[in-house]
Amino acid sequence: MDEFEQELRQAMERRPAPPGLKRKVMERRRRAPRPQGNALWWQRLAATVVLAAAVGGAVEWDAHIREERQRGEAAREQVLTALRITGHALNQMNAKLAAHGRAQE
Amino acid sequence: MAHDWQPDFEQLVDEHQAMVFSLAWRMTGDRGLAEEIAQDVFMELDKHLPKMETAEHARFWLRRVAMSRSADALRRRRVRGVDLWVEMEERHGIKLEERSSPLGARLEQLLTTLPEAQRAALVLRYQEDLTPEEIAATIQAPLATVKSNLQRGLKLLRAKATSHLKEYVRVKEQLGGV
Numbered sequence: 329m330d331e332f333e334q335e336l337r338q339a340m341e342r343r344p345a346p347p348g349l350k351r352k353v354m355e356r357r358r359r360a361p362r363p364q365g366n367a368l369w370w371q372r373l374a375a376t377v378v379l380a381a382a383v384g385g386a387v388e389w390d391a392h393i394r395e396e397r398q399r400g401e402a403a404r405e406q407v408l409t410a411l412r413i414t415g416h417a418l419n420q421m422n423a424k425l426a427a428h429g430r431a432q433e
Numbered sequence: 434m435a436h437d438w439q440p441d442f443e444q445l446v447d448e449h450q451a452m453v454f455s456l457a458w459r460m461t462g463d464r465g466l467a468e469e470i471a472q473d474v475f476m477e478l479d480k481h482l483p484k485m486e487t488a489e490h491a492r493f494w495l496r497r498v499a500m501s502r503s504a505d506a507l508r509r510r511r512v513r514g515v516d517l518w519v520e521m522e523e524r525h526g527i528k529l530e531e532r533s534s535p536l537g538a539r540l541e542q543l544l545t546t547l548p549e550a551q552r553a554a555l556v557l558r559y560q561e562d563l564t565p566e567e568i569a570a571t572i573q574a575p576l577a578t579v580k581s582n583l584q585r586g587l588k589l590l591r592a593k594a595t596s597h598l599k600e601y602v603r604v605k606e607q608l609g610g611v
């Protein structure tokens with residue numbers, strides 16, 4: 329280290345902090361809002377409740393969709409059965425009409 | 434034992450307020466701003482206090498955050514070093530003659546005219562006595578960049594000092610001739 333660097337080192341010695349710096353910092357620290365233990369506990373509880381509600385809602389919605397689908401399937405089956413019965417009845421009616429027509433001839 | 438160390442906020446402020454304030458002042462050249470930065474740095478330390486593992490860790494953290502917040506403040510203000518020093522003299526009544534050494538005072542003035550990266554490297558090297566490796570870790574820059582900034586900053590400062598300090602050189606020569 330040469331003379332110039334020695335001078336530079338001396339010139340760059342730490343300066344004393346302003347007299348009120350520590351007091352101001354400690355005052356700001358006292359005024360600063362601090363997360364309390366209870367507040368943290370309530371925040372965690374609220375987050376858990378919200379999460380549980382979201383999961384519960386999703387499960388409920390899924391069950392609702394599944395139930396709707398099952399009802400749709402049952403209704404479709406009923407319609408198909410009704411259509412089959414109606415078709416069968418129409419076929420019988422046609423057969424009877426055909427037999428009656430042949431008897432008149 | 435490092436694990437037995439418990440951070441004491443008030444003690445950390447006591448121990449490091451001069452360091453944090455000096456770094457901020459030398460980087461910004463503004464005493465009032467440096468005090469604000471120092472306060473902010475310690476408030477940030479308060480939030481991170483549980484994460485401080487050792488006294489050395491706390492000192493390293495304070496240096497890093499002080500440099501970072503000073504750089505942020507400089508970017509916000511966009512003020513050049515020369516103007517900062519003029520502001521330092523005019524607003525805070527700091528006279529060059531009050532310093533112990535005229536060369537030291539002039540060097541400090543000239544330091545504020547260096548590019549920010551070079552100034553940061555020199556401040557950490559000569560105020561904090563850090564090695565280039567420690568400086569690189571503190572300002573999170575590549576070691577090669579830090580070494581380059583140190584060399585260029587020192588060279589530039591020396592050149593500025595040579596051209597600006599003719600009076601000092603003359604006095605030194607006179608003293609040498611006696």
